[in-house]
Amino acid sequence: MNIVVCIKQVPGTTQVKINPETGTLIRDGVEAVVNPFDEYAIEEAIRIREKVGGVVKVVTMGPPQAESALRSAIAMGADEGYLITDRAFAGSDTWATSYTLSSGIKTLGQVDLIICGKQAIDGDTAQVGPGIAEMLNLPYVAWVRKVQEITATSIKVERLMEEGYDVVEMPLPGLMTVVKEINTPRMASLKGKMKAKSATINTINASALSVDAGKLGLKGSPTQVLRSFVPERKSGGEKISGEVPAMVDKIYNTIYDLGVVK
Amino acid sequence: MGIKVSLEKCIGCSLCVRSCAVSAIQIIDKKAVIDMSKCTLCAACVEACKKYQAITIEKESSSGVDISQYKNIAVFVEQREGVINGVSYEMIGEGRKLADQLGEKLYAIFPGHNMQKQAEELVKYGVDKVFYVNGESLEHFQDDTYCQIVSDFINKEKPSIVLAGATAVGRSFIPKVAARVYGGLVADCTKLDIDTEKKLLLGTRPAFGGNLMATIICPHHRPQMATVRHKVMKAAVKNDSRTGEVVIHNIDKVLPFERTKIIDIIKDIESTINITEADIVVSGGRGMGSAEKFAMLRELAEVLGGAVGASRAAVDNGWIPYSHQVGQTGKTVCPKLYIACGISGSVQHMAGMQSSDFIIAINKDPNADIFQIANLGIVGDLNEIVPALTKAFRERSGK
Numbered sequence: 001m002n003i004v005v006c007i008k009q010v011p012g013t014t015q016v017k018i019n020p021e022t023g024t025l026i027r028d029g030v031e032a033v034v035n036p037f038d039e040y041a042i043e044e045a046i047r048i049r050e051k052v053g054g055v056v057k058v059v060t061m062g063p064p065q066a067e068s069a070l071r072s073a074i075a076m077g078a079d080e081g082y083l084i085t086d087r088a089f090a091g092s093d094t095w096a097t098s099y100t101l102s103s104g105i106k107t108l109g110q111v112d113l114i115i116c117g118k119q120a121i122d123g124d125t126a127q128v129g130p131g132i133a134e135m136l137n138l139p140y141v142a143w144v145r146k147v148q149e150i151t152a153t154s155i156k157v158e159r160l161m162e163e164g165y166d167v168v169e170m171p172l173p174g175l176m177t178v179v180k181e182i183n184t185p186r187m188a189s190l191k192g193k194m195k196a197k198s199a200t201i202n203t204i205n206a207s208a209l210s211v212d213a214g215k216l217g218l219k220g221s222p223t224q225v226l227r228s229f230v231p232e233r234k235s236g237g238e239k240i241s242g243e244v245p246a247m248v249d250k251i252y253n254t255i256y257d258l259g260v261v262k
Numbered sequence: 263m264g265i266k267v268s269l270e271k272c273i274g275c276s277l278c279v280r281s282c283a284v285s286a287i288q289i290i291d292k293k294a295v296i297d298m299s300k301c302t303l304c305a306a307c308v309e310a311c312k313k314y315q316a317i318t319i320e321k322e323s324s325s326g327v328d329i330s331q332y333k334n335i336a337v338f339v340e341q342r343e344g345v346i347n348g349v350s351y352e353m354i355g356e357g358r359k360l361a362d363q364l365g366e367k368l369y370a371i372f373p374g375h376n377m378q379k380q381a382e383e384l385v386k387y388g389v390d391k392v393f394y395v396n397g398e399s400l401e402h403f404q405d406d407t408y409c410q411i412v413s414d415f416i417n418k419e420k421p422s423i424v425l426a427g428a429t430a431v432g433r434s435f436i437p438k439v440a441a442r443v444y445g446g447l448v449a450d451c452t453k454l455d456i457d458t459e460k461k462l463l464l465g466t467r468p469a470f471g472g473n474l475m476a477t478i479i480c481p482h483h484r485p486q487m488a489t490v491r492h493k494v495m496k497a498a499v500k501n502d503s504r505t506g507e508v509v510i511h512n513i514d515k516v517l518p519f520e521r522t523k524i525i526d527i528i529k530d531i532e533s534t535i536n537i538t539e540a541d542i543v544v545s546g547g548r549g550m551g552s553a554e555k556f557a558m559l560r561e562l563a564e565v566l567g568g569a570v571g572a573s574r575a576a577v578d579n580g581w582i583p584y585s586h587q588v589g590q591t592g593k594t595v596c597p598k599l600y601i602a603c604g605i606s607g608s609v610q611h612m613a614g615m616q617s618s619d620f621i622i623a624i625n626k627d628p629n630a631d632i633f634q635i636a637n638l639g640i641v642g643d644l645n646e647i648v649p650a651l652t653k654a655f656r657e658r659s660g661k
Contacts, residue, residue: 091302134409162536166402239633248651254638
């Protein structure tokens, strides 16, 4: 089975700090990591390969330094890494990213299953996975929390919904996005790290894709960021301690005054 | 097209250097120089240089789309098991407001099965024209069918703006629709505005787990699309005197473009109240100590008419199913009241609940981070406070 995993290199979000003077994100010194949700996708791909055999190809679109994310995936156990990189892709929104990634995947030959993390932790959009499915005209299931069965021609999965889950059967080739409940990603082994170090990363430029140049990068992106700003932090209100009955009275009266209890 | 540094405006302060995620900027001879082989045009430096406005990104202003053909606002109406969900009424309320600002009509696109009556009712909530698509295979959500119906609707009716709730369903298939119709989609908005002069939708949304807000526009493509979070828009109010049009379209039993198949639908939630739709959420964290202690929270939630949430720590300990998890890797909630019990307040948890209208935190650690965002912080033992609070509300309601 040929499995493709789409990943993104992101800043480790917990380390993101705000500059109090300028109100902007301080990004220097922030380590670039594989988007945590994509680690679940890589892990699931490896597990499927271990079960039914095949090849796991990891694909990312990004600047040249995104190569290190591909190496991290290979260290976990992925077989091949593909870096889709070109100046022409700069400024892509989710539409143009989906377009570029789907065009890149088309150059990889037979693909049976594409796995994406549910969203990236920097943009939080969750739009590129479904965008790729649409542009490759593949069946698709989002929010997969478990693979129940997989054969050469179909996959049966559990799709996480607000109040539980749906069991969905999808013919292959197809695309799924996975949530964190699906597995616990493995740590890279020493052997894996050695392999990743010497692995050849395949680079795909815009010229290697059959694309409409007008649909790439900033120019091909329907959306634009008008402005970005740091949200006003809620500042803590009253903090009390003391005797339980007095505190309970305080909470009771506060809730009552909010008018939220029918 | 590209990024430019104005040599007149740049003072070489290096704020942009620090803002660059890909280390593409250097200060050479007291001026910022951008390495174009590294720059991703992310615009972080433009933001960092707000004060001097020395860095600008220009974009060619044409997509080949005749945007003047697109008019009116459309709302996707979502149902599950024959019931229209709350966020759909919030979209109608917000859509009505935006339509009035633009002097345009409000449409609803609504796939369902045997719900003609509910479709007709939507008019009373402020919809001018309801497009109800009826079919047995539309009873349950499927990406292929819903995507086809909404895309066909957009291609035919050409709405300028399309809104949908940021639910598991909306966030699954609306991106497919946007990909198909080449629309601009803004995910998970918490605020919408209109630039009435340019007739542009301004969608504001959190990114970086809520650490940064971005306002996004779609100037040259149509439709302008947005998925919108629960509970941030006011739900439409029913008014029996309102009139409008209802178009019903019946479709065949099995649709040729339906590729996935629903085998089963499993409920895996303890109460019938969906935490993303609840007005009150009572959440427990590591400080609860055990699965059994969650019974206290269920009782309090029940008497308040709320739902039970949890932090990741509580879910990872197996005290409560994942569907109750609030936070970056769980659900985002913005209820009118959030009661955090024994939750220390990790950045990830707060990303999922900090936009709640009012937050009460109960924690025995006076230095817990959760107190930094709580409107009312209670330093004390939840084992004593929670049952006493439940008792107080029970006595009031006579239960």
